[in-house]
Amino acid sequence: MRGSPGPFLLCARQELLLAVRSRWTQIFAVVFAVLALAVASSGYVLSGGHGVQDFARTAASLVELVLLLVPLTALLIGVLSLAPERGAAELLFSQPVSRRAILFGKVTGLFGALAAAQAVGFGAAGLVIFSRAGGSGLGGFTLLILGSFILTAVFLVLAALVSSGTVGRRTRALAIALVVWFGAVVLFDVAALGVASLLPSGPASRVLIVSVLVNPADAVRTGALLGIEGSGAFGAASLALLRFTHGAAGTGILLALSLLVWMVAPALLAARRLDKADL
Amino acid sequence: MIRFEGFSKTFGAQHAVSDLTLAVEPGEIVALLGPNGSGKTTSLKAAAGLIHPTGGGVFVGERGRPATEPDARRSLSFLPQKVTFPDSLTGREVLDFYRALRGVPRERVDAVLKMSSLNGASARAVGTYSGGMTQRLGLAVAALPDSPVLLLDEPTAALDPDGLRAFYALAEQRRREGKTVLFTTHQLGDVERLADRVAILVGGRLVALLTRRALEDWLLAHGVPLVRAETSPLEDLYRELVGGDT
Numbered sequence: 001m002r003g004s005p006g007p008f009l010l011c012a013r014q015e016l017l018l019a020v021r022s023r024w025t026q027i028f029a030v031v032f033a034v035l036a037l038a039v040a041s042s043g044y045v046l047s048g049g050h051g052v053q054d055f056a057r058t059a060a061s062l063v064e065l066v067l068l069l070v071p072l073t074a075l076l077i078g079v080l081s082l083a084p085e086r087g088a089a090e091l092l093f094s095q096p097v098s099r100r101a102i103l104f105g106k107v108t109g110l111f112g113a114l115a116a117a118q119a120v121g122f123g124a125a126g127l128v129i130f131s132r133a134g135g136s137g138l139g140g141f142t143l144l145i146l147g148s149f150i151l152t153a154v155f156l157v158l159a160a161l162v163s164s165g166t167v168g169r170r171t172r173a174l175a176i177a178l179v180v181w182f183g184a185v186v187l188f189d190v191a192a193l194g195v196a197s198l199l200p201s202g203p204a205s206r207v208l209i210v211s212v213l214v215n216p217a218d219a220v221r222t223g224a225l226l227g228i229e230g231s232g233a234f235g236a237a238s239l240a241l242l243r244f245t246h247g248a249a250g251t252g253i254l255l256a257l258s259l260l261v262w263m264v265a266p267a268l269l270a271a272r273r274l275d276k277a278d279l
Numbered sequence: 280m281i282r283f284e285g286f287s288k289t290f291g292a293q294h295a296v297s298d299l300t301l302a303v304e305p306g307e308i309v310a311l312l313g314p315n316g317s318g319k320t321t322s323l324k325a326a327a328g329l330i331h332p333t334g335g336g337v338f339v340g341e342r343g344r345p346a347t348e349p350d351a352r353r354s355l356s357f358l359p360q361k362v363t364f365p366d367s368l369t370g371r372e373v374l375d376f377y378r379a380l381r382g383v384p385r386e387r388v389d390a391v392l393k394m395s396s397l398n399g400a401s402a403r404a405v406g407t408y409s410g411g412m413t414q415r416l417g418l419a420v421a422a423l424p425d426s427p428v429l430l431l432d433e434p435t436a437a438l439d440p441d442g443l444r445a446f447y448a449l450a451e452q453r454r455r456e457g458k459t460v461l462f463t464t465h466q467l468g469d470v471e472r473l474a475d476r477v478a479i480l481v482g483g484r485l486v487a488l489l490t491r492r493a494l495e496d497w498l499l500a501h502g503v504p505l506v507r508a509e510t511s512p513l514e515d516l517y518r519e520l521v522g523g524d525t
Contacts, residue, residue: 005379007380010376010379010380014376017368017372018365018367018368021367022367084363085363086359086361086363087359087360087361087362087363087417088362088363088364088365090324090327090329090357090359090362091357091358091359091362091417091420093328093329094327094328094329094352094355094356094357094359094430095352095377095380095381096349096350096351096352096353096381097349097380098349276331278290278324278329278330278331279324279329279330
């Protein structure tokens with residue numbers, strides 16, 4: 001019909017509606033807001049002080065929370081939505097619409113819902129900080145929000161990749177998603193540092209550089225910390241990358257390229273797998 | 280129309296369907312019969328473009344295009360065996376989504392809600408629906424577009440008598456309009472009531488393709504008359520007791 005939105009937009013809108021009504025998205029929004037507010041309001045408690053932290057310190061404190069919670073949520077909510085029950089999938093994919101339009105529409109809708117949920121949390125914390133501590137360090141805080149959105153997009157397309165290979169087997173998809181999260185967020189750093197510690201300085205440095213670029217969680221961590229505090233809070237891997245690129249600009253470009261690849265490549269692979277899948 | 284031309288499908292080492300050749304013409308209702316695991320659902324899903332043939336092909340519509348092409352699926356509607364919908368959507372929201380996806384006029388939503396006797400429940404969340412109501416909603420989605428081909432996988436499995444009547448009415452209306460209907464079933468009553476031809480699959484192979492006349496003759500030879508009744512006395516009694524309230 002003339003003037004009606006195309007299948008991509010229809011699927012995106014439908015998925016956004018479903019995600020906003022989903023108990024899991026609502027729980028995520030509340031938990032994220034409470035934790036962000038707690039971090040902002042706890043001020044300098046851990047260092048013996050009191051009062052609200054400014055934007056920069058809150059952002060630095062929120063980095064690890066974002067890195068733990070956002071990939072997990074994107075993977076789990078993504079898989080729950082993108083690996084629907086067989087009867088629902090059969091009806092949807094029998095429509096005269098390409099499977100890619102459905103997949104990318106759903107991913108886009110989910111991204112909108114999760115980004116909105118995070119915006120609620122960041123916004124609540126931001127209001128508290130601004131009213132108590134002013135606008136100092138707002139740039140770093142904004143960069144963290146951007147990093148959080150990028151992480152959401154990356155792990156949603158990874159959820160799409162997992163789902164496209166496990167059509168109609170949601171439990172299996174959820175199990176794989178948890179393994180992906182554990183591998184990327186928890187295990188990868190430990191493994192990279194372990195391997196690097198066994199190698200001489202040169203090869204160890206290269207392993208650490210690669211470890212930042214091939215893991216989207218590490219790439220976002222490095223990029224966010226670089227924007228918030230410079231290299232002051234860097235670990236060994238991020239420092240190795242900074243030395244390799246001779247400065248923040250080179251590091252930023254490499255991280256952006258890495259994250260772009262992490263968004264595009266799994267999305268294309270997921271679409272290809274779904275095109276070939278028997279539903 | 281639908282044409283299976285030497286259609287075969289294997290899943291790993293398992294041959295689900297082997298060399299199926301069958302054409303379902305416009306204005307015809309064909310029932311796929313067979314025991315569990317005989318390849319009925321696989322064949323129907325291939326016709327809906329959900330399954331890629333291992334051998335041969337499945338073609339739909341006047342131009343006979345492969346069902347796996349999205350554009351070819353404009354000519355078909357499919358009702359899966361165990362259709363489900365997101366719990367948080369209302370019946371009307373489900374229908375609105377599929378209406379927009381198919382480019383169907385808005386008025387069709389009310390028409391199919393009435394056809395499927397879901398008028399009173401259209402504002403309720405699908406999560407509150409019974410199995411039969413969900414199946415009727417699936418039937419309503421399948422009936423939204425005026426497709427030349429209607430594919431239904433065990434459409435009557437969870438239906439109450441009113442749902443059954445809606446299904447029969449839809450299938451018969453499509454036949455009168457010169458559309459093609461292919462459905463699978465385990466309910467022989469559905470076959471007796473609707474089918475012009477019956478294709479019987481066993482172990483993934485087509486073992487018999489009977490016209491209604493041949494089926495009647497065979498049944499009569501075995502002492503069983505085949506009656507295409509509009510209603511049964513038991514159904515009349517049921518409707519009187521529930522007062523048409525669904």
